[in-house]
Amino acid sequence: MAHHLDNKAVHQAEVLSNRPISAGKDQPNYLLELKLDRSFTALPGQFIQIQISEPPLTTHRELEHQNGEFQPWTVEAELDHKTPLLNRPFSLADLRTVDGFTQASVLYKVRGPGTIRLSQFRASDNLTLFGPLGSSVFTLPERVDRVVMVGGGLGLAGLLFWTNGLIEKGLPVTMVAGAPTAEQIPLPKELWSQRTGDTRNLSNVFSRLGPEAVNLYVATDDGSAGHKGFVTEVFDQVLAEKPPSERWAVYACGPWAMLRLIARAADEANVFCQVSLEEMMACGIGACQACVIKVRADNHQGWQYKLCCTQGPVFDARTIVWDQD
Amino acid sequence: MDQLRSRTDVDLSVDLAGIQMQNPLTTASGTSGYGPELSSYVDLSRLGAFTTKSITVEPREGNPAPRIVETRAGVINSIGLANVGLEKFLAEKLPSAAKLGVPILVNVAGKTIDEYLTVASALDRVEEIAGLEINISCPNVAAGGLEFGTNCAMASELIRTLRGAVKRAKLIVKLSPNVTDICEVARAAVEAGADALSLINTLRGMAINVEAKRPVLPRGFGGLSGPAVHPVAVYCVWRVYREVAKPAGVPIIGLGGVQLWQDAMELMLAGATAVAIGTALFIDPQCPIKILDGMTDYCRRHGVRRIADLIGTVAPPTAQ
Numbered sequence: 001m002a003h004h005l006d007n008k009a010v011h012q013a014e015v016l017s018n019r020p021i022s023a024g025k026d027q028p029n030y031l032l033e034l035k036l037d038r039s040f041t042a043l044p045g046q047f048i049q050i051q052i053s054e055p056p057l058t059t060h061r062e063l064e065h066q067n068g069e070f071q072p073w074t075v076e077a078e079l080d081h082k083t084p085l086l087n088r089p090f091s092l093a094d095l096r097t098v099d100g101f102t103q104a105s106v107l108y109k110v111r112g113p114g115t116i117r118l119s120q121f122r123a124s125d126n127l128t129l130f131g132p133l134g135s136s137v138f139t140l141p142e143r144v145d146r147v148v149m150v151g152g153g154l155g156l157a158g159l160l161f162w163t164n165g166l167i168e169k170g171l172p173v174t175m176v177a178g179a180p181t182a183e184q185i186p187l188p189k190e191l192w193s194q195r196t197g198d199t200r201n202l203s204n205v206f207s208r209l210g211p212e213a214v215n216l217y218v219a220t221d222d223g224s225a226g227h228k229g230f231v232t233e234v235f236d237q238v239l240a241e242k243p244p245s246e247r248w249a250v251y252a253c254g255p256w257a258m259l260r261l262i263a264r265a266a267d268e269a270n271v272f273c274q275v276s277l278e279e280m281m282a283c284g285i286g287a288c289q290a291c292v293i294k295v296r297a298d299n300h301q302g303w304q305y306k307l308c309c310t311q312g313p314v315f316d317a318r319t320i321v322w323d324q325d
Numbered sequence: 326m327d328q329l330r331s332r333t334d335v336d337l338s339v340d341l342a343g344i345q346m347q348n349p350l351t352t353a354s355g356t357s358g359y360g361p362e363l364s365s366y367v368d369l370s371r372l373g374a375f376t377t378k379s380i381t382v383e384p385r386e387g388n389p390a391p392r393i394v395e396t397r398a399g400v401i402n403s404i405g406l407a408n409v410g411l412e413k414f415l416a417e418k419l420p421s422a423a424k425l426g427v428p429i430l431v432n433v434a435g436k437t438i439d440e441y442l443t444v445a446s447a448l449d450r451v452e453e454i455a456g457l458e459i460n461i462s463c464p465n466v467a468a469g470g471l472e473f474g475t476n477c478a479m480a481s482e483l484i485r486t487l488r489g490a491v492k493r494a495k496l497i498v499k500l501s502p503n504v505t506d507i508c509e510v511a512r513a514a515v516e517a518g519a520d521a522l523s524l525i526n527t528l529r530g531m532a533i534n535v536e537a538k539r540p541v542l543p544r545g546f547g548g549l550s551g552p553a554v555h556p557v558a559v560y561c562v563w564r565v566y567r568e569v570a571k572p573a574g575v576p577i578i579g580l581g582g583v584q585l586w587q588d589a590m591e592l593m594l595a596g597a598t599a600v601a602i603g604t605a606l607f608i609d610p611q612c613p614i615k616i617l618d619g620m621t622d623y624c625r626r627h628g629v630r631r632i633a634d635l636i637g638t639v640a641p642p643t644a645q
Contacts, residue, residue, distance in 0.1 A: 008365050010611065053608050085551055086395050087608055128609075130366070280391040282400060282607040285366070287358040289378075289407045290393035305386050305407070310362075324389070 008131060008285070011040050015056075015125045016103070018118075021203075022183050029154065029186045030119055031093075031203060032106040034127075040102045042092055044162035045137030045276060045314040048106075049087040049284040051128040052114045056121040084113040086282050087130065089309075091158035091253075094205040105205045107157035107186055133284050136314045138162045138251060141272045145246040149175040150235050150262050152254020156186050158276045158313075159253050160205055167213045174215040174238055178231025178254070182224035192218045192225060232261040239269050248272070252317070263317035273317035279308045286310035294321040335624040336631045337617070339373065339598050341576050342495045342520040344428045344455045346373030346599060349620075349632065350589070350613050353550075353580050353603030354379055354432035354458060354499070355404065357610075359414070360422035366610035370425050371617070373599060377414075377422060379434040379460050382443050384410035388465060394532045394541045399553030399582075400604055401530045403465045403542045406434050411444050419453065428455035430497065436469035438483050442490055449491045457494045458578075459487060459519075461510075462501030462526035464548045474501035474526070477513040488518030497578065499523040500565075502554075507561050511569040522570060523578040523601070525558045551604040555582030559591050566596020566637050584612065586619025596637040 013034040020028040042048075094105040110119045121127060140147075147166050149159045156177050167173055177192070179185040185192055188206050190199065199210040209216070218226030219234045227234050231254070242248055252262045253276040266273035281291035292305035293312060296319050303321050306312065337348035351374040357363050359377050369375055387407025394401050409418060414431075422429050431454050435441040441459065448454050461474035461483065473479045484498060498514040500507055502525040511522055527548025532541040540546070558581025570577050579597025583589050584605040592600050605612045624632055 010366055051608060084395065085398060085604075085608065086400060130610075280393050282393050282402075282604075283356075283362075283610075285362050285610075287356060287362040288393065288402070288607055289355075289358075289387060289404050290391070290402065292387065292390045292392065292407075294389075 008133060009039075011036055011129050011131070013104070013127050013129055015121045015123055015127065017123055018121050021107075021186070021188055027109050027111045027184065029107060029109050029184065030115075031205065032108065032118065032121070033203070034104045034106065034129075036102040036104060038097065038100055038102055040104070040131070042095055042104075042132035043137040044092075044165055046132035046134045047089050047091050047284075047313060048104075048129045048131035048133060049089050050106075050118065051087050051130075052084050052117050053087070054128065055117065056125040056127070084117055086114075087284065088114040088118070089133070089278070089281060089284055091161070091276065092132075093157045093160040094164055095161060096204060103204075105203065107154065107160065107205065109154045109186070130284060133309060134313045135310055136312050138274055138276075138314050140166070141247075141249055143247050144171065144249045144272075146172045146174060146248050148235070148238060148248055148250045149173065150231060150250065150252040150254070151175070151177050151186070152231050152258040153179055153184070154186050155252070155254030155258075155276075157253075159251055162251060163214075164205075164208050167208050172215070173213060174217070175209070176217045176219065176231050176234045176238060178219040178234070178258075180221045182220055185218060185220070185225060192216060230258070232258055232265070235262055236265055239265055239271070242269065242271075250274075251276070259317070260322040263320065263322060267318055274314050275317045275320065276314050277308050277312055277320075281309050284309045294324055295319045296321060335621050335629070336633075337621065337624075339633050339636075341374070341456075341578070341599050342497075344374065344495055346428060348373040348617055349593065349597070349599045350617060351430065351578065351599055351601045352376045352606065353601040354460065356603040356606050359418035360425060363606065363610050367614065370427055372427055372613055374428040374430055374455070375422060375425055376430040376458060376601060377418070377432055378408050379406045379432040379463065380408055380411055380414050380444055380448070381406060381434050382411050382440050384408065384413065389543045391542060394547075396530070396532055396549070397553065399530070399549050399551035400607075401532055401542065401547040401549050402527070403544050403547035405465045406463060406470075411447055415447070415451065419451065423453035429453055430456040430458050432458045432460050432499070434460040434463060434466075434470065436466070438486055440469070441483060442486060445487050446490050449494045454494055456497050456521070457491060458497045458499050458523055459484065460499050460526070462499050462503070464501075464503065464527060464529045464546070465544065471501055471503065474510060475504050477509050480510050481513040481517045484514050484517035484519055495520040497521040497523050499526055500561075501526050502557055502561055503529050508565055508568045511565045515569055515573045515575050519575065521576045521578065522565060523580065524565060525554070525561050525581045528554055528557060550582065552582045552584055555588055555591075558582060559595050562592055562597050563595035563639065570596060571637060583616070584608075586616045586623065589616050589620060590623055590635075593632070593635055594637070594639040598633070598636055
C-alpha cells in the first residue's frame with residue numbers, strides 16, 4: 001500500500017451494517033461496516049473522526065413521518081443544540097477494497113451519548129467522516145520473529161487492522177485480550193471460547209484470527225473467560241517464555257495504567273514496543289491543541305507535549321513520560 | 326465556488342474599522358490553529374478574514390491533559406494558550422496564513438503589559454497582518470489573560486499603552502463575558518483607543534466526574550464554548566452595540582456558539598459587523614461555506630442588497 005499520510009479529507013460513508021458482536025447488554029461492543037469511495041485509504045494505526053452531531057437518516061425519516069412531509073427546518077432544529085456535539089475519534093479495525101469501493105470496519109463500545117447515537121445508524125444511512133488522521137503509524141522493525149498484540153478492553157480494536165496485515169505477511173502472532181467480563185471481550189465468541197477455529201461465518205475483521213494464525217490469550221477481571229486478572233499478568237507470562245534467540249515486536253492499545261506496565265515490561269526485556277494512545281480531542285486535525293501527550297525531549301524540562309492527533313497516535317513506548325501524576 | 330460568484334446580487338462585504346472583508350466571517354482564535362491545519366478540509370480564502378491562535382512572546386506548552394471536555398451543547402477547554410511563540414510564529418506560521426489572500430487577524434496574549442507590548446509592536450511591523458486581537462479574556466492561564474478583561478482600570482492601561490505603540494494594524498479588543506457588566510469594560514477599551522471590539526470569549530465553566538468526585542479538567546475549570554453560549558453572545562453583542570459601540574462608531578466581531586447561518590444572522594442583527602466561528606469548526610470545518618450560503622439566501626429573501634445594511638437592525642423590545 002502506498003503511503004497515505006497526506007490524503008486526509010471529508011468523506012461520505014454508507015453504512016453497510018452496524019450491530020453488536022456479542023450478546024452483552026451492558027456497554028455492548030458494536031461492529032460498524034462502512035462503504036466509502038475508493039479514494040479513502042489509511043495505514044494501520046491511523047484513525048477517523050465520525051460526525052455524530054448529525055442524527056442518522058432513520059431519525060430524519062421518523063421526523064418526516066411525524067410531520068407528514070419532509071421539513072428541512074425540523075431536521076435543522078434537531079441538529080441544532082443537541083448533544084452529542086463533537087465528532088468522535090475511532091480507530092479502524094480493518095480496511096479492504098471490495099468491488100472498487102473501500103470498506104472500513106469500526107469496532108466500538110456503546111457507552112455514552114456519542115456511541116449511543118452511532119449505534120442508531122442503520123444500513124443505507126450515510127455518515128460523514130474525516131480522515132485518515134494521524135501521521136505516526138504502526139511500523140515493523142527488521143527481522144521480527146513474532147509479534148505480540150496486547151489489547152485492554154476496546155483497545156484491541158486499534159490493533160486489528162495492523163494484526164490482519166501482519167498475518168497476511170505470514171508473521172506468527174500472539175494476542176492478549178483483556179476485558180472486565182467475557183461478554184465484553186471485543187472479539188466474537190467463536191475466537192476465544194472453545195477455540196474451534198471455525199471462522200467461516202465471521203466478519204472480515206475477525207476471519208483471519210483463527211487458531212492457525214493467532215495464539216490467543218484472554219484475561220477477564222471476573223474470571224468468566226481465560227485468566228482471572230489483568231492482561232498485563234498474561235503479557236508477563238508470554239514475555240517470560242520468549243526464546244532468547246527470537247526478536248519480538250509488541251503493539252499495545254488500552255487504558256493508560258495498562259500501557260504503562262506493558263511498556264515497562266517490554267523495555268526491561270529490551271523488546272520493541274509501540275503503543276497507540278488516545279486523549280480527549282475536539283478537532284482531530286491539530287487545530288484545537290487539546291490532545292497532548294507528554295513525551296521525553298532533549299530540553300531544559302526533559303519533556304514536551306505532542307499532539308496525539310497529528311503527531312500520533314502511535315508512539316514508541318520508550319518516548320512516553322508514563323508517570324504523569 | 327462558481328455558484329457563489331454568480332450571486333452578485335448580494336454584497337456580503339463589510340468594513341471592520343478599515344479592514345475590508347469580502348464577507349463577515351472569520352475564524353475564532355484558537356479553533357483553527359495557524360491556518361494550514363484546516364486547509365485540507367476547507368478553502369479558507371473564502372472567509373472574510375482569518376484569525377490565528379493566541380501568540381505570546383515565548384512559546385508555551387500549555388496545560389496538562391485532558392484539556393477538553395464535552396458538556397451538554399458545549400465544550401469546556403483548558404488549552405492554556407499553547408503556542409509556538411512570537412519568533413517562530415513570524416518565521417514559520419505567518420507566511421502560510423498570509424498566502425490565504427484574506428486579512429489576517431492575530432490574537433495577542435501576555436502575562437504583563439510589557440509582554441503584550443512586545444508582541445503587538447513586533448506584529449505591527451508586519452504588513453501582512455491587518456489587525457491585532459488583544460486577548461484580555463482567556464480564563465485558562467494563571468497570570469494575565471482574564472485579569473485585564475475583568476478590571477476596567479487594567480484594561481484601560483493596557484489598551485492605552487498598546488494604542489501608543491501600534492501604528493498600522495487595527496486594535497481589536499476581545500472581551501470576556503465573565504464580568505458583571507460587559508459594557509463597562511467595552512467602554513474602557515473604546516475610550517483607551519480600541520478600533521474594534523470582539524465578543525464574547527468563553528464563559529468560565531466546570532465539569533465534575535461524579536464517580537471519581539474530581540474535576541474533569543486538571544485546573545478545575547475552563548472556558549465554555551459551543552451552542553450553549555450562543556444566547557449569551559447575542560445578548561452581550563446587542564447591549565455593547567447599543568450602549569457603547571454604535572455611539573462610538575466602533576465595529577464589533579460577534580462570536581459565541583455560531584453553528585448555523587441563523588446564529589450568524591442573529592449576531593449581525595444584534596450589532597456585529599463581522600462574525601467569528603469557533604467550536605463549530607471542530608465538528609465541520611466546511612461550515613463557514615454553508616453559513617455563507619445561508620446568509621446569502623437570507624439577504625435575497627429579505628430583498629437586502631448589502632448585508633452591511635442589516636447590522637444592528639433588530640427591532641427594539643416591545644415591553645419594558
